[in-house]
Amino acid sequence: MLELKNLTVRYGKHLAVDDVSLNVGQSEIVVVLGANGAGKSSTLKAVAGMVPASAGEVRMGGATLTGVAAHKLTAAGLALVPEGRGVVGQMTVEENLRLGATPTRARPAEEDTLAQVFEIFPKLAERRTQLVRTMSGGEQQMVAVGRAMMSKPDFLLLDEPSLGLAPIVVGDLFRALARVRETGVGLLIVEQNVKISLRHADRGYLLEAGRIIGSGTADELMTDNAVQNSFLGGAA
Numbered sequence: 001m002l003e004l005k006n007l008t009v010r011y012g013k014h015l016a017v018d019d020v021s022l023n024v025g026q027s028e029i030v031v032v033l034g035a036n037g038a039g040k041s042s043t044l045k046a047v048a049g050m051v052p053a054s055a056g057e058v059r060m061g062g063a064t065l066t067g068v069a070a071h072k073l074t075a076a077g078l079a080l081v082p083e084g085r086g087v088v089g090q091m092t093v094e095e096n097l098r099l100g101a102t103p104t105r106a107r108p109a110e111e112d113t114l115a116q117v118f119e120i121f122p123k124l125a126e127r128r129t130q131l132v133r134t135m136s137g138g139e140q141q142m143v144a145v146g147r148a149m150m151s152k153p154d155f156l157l158l159d160e161p162s163l164g165l166a167p168i169v170v171g172d173l174f175r176a177l178a179r180v181r182e183t184g185v186g187l188l189i190v191e192q193n194v195k196i197s198l199r200h201a202d203r204g205y206l207l208e209a210g211r212i213i214g215s216g217t218a219d220e221l222m223t224d225n226a227v228q229n230s231f232l233g234g235a236a
């Protein structure tokens with residue numbers, strides 16, 4: 001279980017994440033929905049050790065992660081797919097994927113994990129020798145997810161994976177994320193794309209001005225008034 005307990009992030013006087021508590025189980029896709037500036041990225045960055053939490057706690061498998069450096073978190077089993085993907089354009093698909101296998105826990109299994117990534121993303125297997133900068137946005141996002149998988153995470157954090165992608169590509173990506181879930185990984189995804197993420201998530205939370213204002217199963221949220229009003233223009 002990945003747990004955020006009363007997590008708070010401040011930038012100077014600005015309260016970006018306000019007392020957020022949520023959890024993600026193994027083999028579960030949990031989505032945090034929120035508009036621009038709601039605090040989604042700040043929440044993920046605090047979990048990933050990229051911004052300090054000013055209060056609260058992050059726990060994984062019962063151990064406290066708060067205050068642990070970002071690279072140590074990867075070694076502990078937490079991987080982040082950042083907004084903008086962070087792939088290396090002048091390297092091939094396979095080289096990018098292998099970059100993810102740096103934690104000690106990942107190295108002995110590198111070949112098996114690579115085979116698993118190619119099974120989840122068959123397109124990447126076809127294009128293993130292609131330079132990543134020549135690929136589409138959706139394909140690059142798949143490389144970024146695959147690279148995070150190479151670290152053999154227990155939990156995967158994804159910052160707006162659908163951003164800038166065509167709807168059909170977003171569908172492919174979320175179907176692949178559902179296959180990642182089948183491997184036992186828990187996924188925490190922050191998204192503005194409500195419809196597609198709720199279609200594939202198990203549960204979700206609504207974030208507004210840094211606070212959780214609602215939560216439920218994906219089915220419950222799909223028909224929730226706050227979701228309808230805030231994100232879907234009131235059309236049920």
Ligand SMILES: Nc1ncnc2c1ncn2[C@@H]1O[C@H](COP(=O)(O)OP(=O)(O)OP(=O)(O)O)[C@@H](O)[C@H]1O
Pocket residue numbers: 011014015016034035036037038039040041042043
């Ligand atoms: N480094 C920073 N310094 C100061 N304020 C920041 C910083 N990063 C974010 N903020 C502010 O904190 C709030 C939450 O930002 P955050 O990026 O977490 O939101 P978000 O929901 O991810 O939005 P977006 O979809 O635009 O990335 C916003 O008001 C933003 O302007």
